[in-house]
Amino acid sequence: MVDGDTIDLGPPQAQVRYRLVGFDTPETRTPRRKVSADERALGRLAKERLVELLHSGPVDLTEITCSCPPATIGTKRCNAGRKCGILKVNGADVGATLIAEELAVPFVCGETRCPPMPNWPKIIESQFPSRRTE
Template identity: 35%
Template sequence: MIRSLLIVLALSLPATAGIYVIDGDTIVVGREHIRIVGIDAPETRQARCDAELRLGLEAKARVLFLLQRACGPLAKADAGRCLTIQRQPAPDRYGRTLARIGVGGRDLGATLVAEGLARPYICPRGRCPARKPWCEVPAP
């Protein structure tokens, strides 16, 4: 009886309860993992070099700042009130929702690209190009 009640309560919780930032291009809203479509941010968990890790942590911190400014404390945030989420019709190959995220009337991905914390990443007809490495040293 108690187990059934807990399951019903868990299923009735709003899907937008809380926001968690995984990295510069992935967030979790409630239980939904969302990959920000149209950008590629440096990795933090599987960074290939120190430069990628540093920039990845900077991108994550920027996303945290922008979301906290718009939503308040993220653990209790109601994403439906502070974000606009434009979901794509199909998930990515990892099962994440692909979406554009609007924060304070601005596209979050475009903001990160403009600030040099992400690159545009367009997948025409669902065919994504190889990601460019973040560890390349530009020629002098």
């Protein structure tokens, strides 16, 4: 388990990393930007919930073609080298479950590219506004 939307499958010497599609979870760390304590905490909750789901029943991963340009698939320029997949547990899409539980947001790529990454600091602020008194 990597985080709430990325998993590793297979034996350690031959693991394949998958970016689960259709949703995005908060970051626990990323080289792209500083991750706030609130985002890191919510990202950990998403990861823990995904682990719970994985242990709750039959798992089915369907590999799908990434939205990246064909020449970049399998490289760092496409999903950081990850394959893309849809993960279901007990027949239910884990992304839909995490979205319903407010641990993820929808993130749907088009045929040839993905939208900008969600602005997690802004999403967290809108879901959990500060309780400061004015």
